[in-house]
Amino acid sequence: MNDTEFHIADNAALLVIDVQKGFDDAPFWGPRNNPAAEANIAALMDAWEATGRPLVLVRHTSVSGSVLAAGHPGHAFKDFVEERGGRAALRVDKTVNSSFYGTPDLAEWLTAQGVGQLVVAGIQTNMCVETTARMAGNLGYDVLVPLDATHTFDLSAGPQGPALTAEQLATATAVNLQGGGFARVTTTEALLAAAPAPATA
Template identity: 65%
Template sequence: MEIAENTALVVVDVQVGFEDEAFWGPRNNPEADGNIAGLIDAWQESGRPVVFVRHDSDKPDSPLRPGNAGNGFKPYVEERRGRGSGAEVLVTKSVNSAFYGTPDLRAWLDAAGVRQIVVAGIQTNMCVETTARMAGNLGYEVFVPLDATHTFDLAGPWGSALTADELARATAVSLHGGGFAKVVRSAEVIAAAG
């Protein structure tokens, strides 16, 4: 794996509201937060660009809605913002893809000559997967360190349900097997960026 000097780390929706287990249900991968923090640190130490994405939900009952404490970044992310020597941007959105946010992520990446991105954050099968799929469709080389993401159990149609681990595996297979992204481990990405 080769990580370019201007590869952008896209940190998706690592917000306090996702700690609300009563709202979201059981989650997987308790190591995700430590792995996300490690990626941010590695990116900032190397001077690479970091994109912080925040979901501003328009649903009145969402813990992620603006004005709710849950809308803010988790403390370990908030304390890292602005600490790197590389470019940094905050993108806000109300849908799954960070490419449909403000400011325009694609324009920001293209202006910096970025062709490679690493997507980490919450939720694996929602905003992380959607952002990675769209990035792949837009022609970026995309890496998704699966261990730097997490999600929640989810009910589907006809009484079906999948656990958070099952959803994460499905995302990994869809992204990697479908050619949208290379699914990797955070330690591999950090080593390649070193």
């Protein structure tokens, strides 16, 4: 990966996925990684607003009664997202991992807007962020994932199964996405440096 080798399109869309209050429930989720994730997401949102690029907010609505269920306080976006989300070009609600299986239809909107490049950030790194980035890559989008603008939680396959820490899962996501050719994994700093205001602004 060479962060100097990419260009941010004038209409590159920033997808902020599932940055919801329910993910602050440590007893429910367990240990997390990357405490800087929220600050980096906020910095990207500010940059996208300043440069007039489209922002898409994605929210998960759990159907299993978790802290992300509709009507639960945890379903709401975190305050810093809601405060910056007033100019969001699109808000998508989903019940599965991929943001492309939500309402309204994300791919349809991106096509209508002529968007071909996506920056994917949010929660959880190895779940909805990775699934969305994989599908976006399969659909032909140029996908950039600032890994430090995501976070996840320790996860096990059950009482007798293997377990990985949040940091190990994030590393696996980076390898899967870039090694598998789905996306280019980068940093918030590199994206901010590569995303000056569009020439038409």
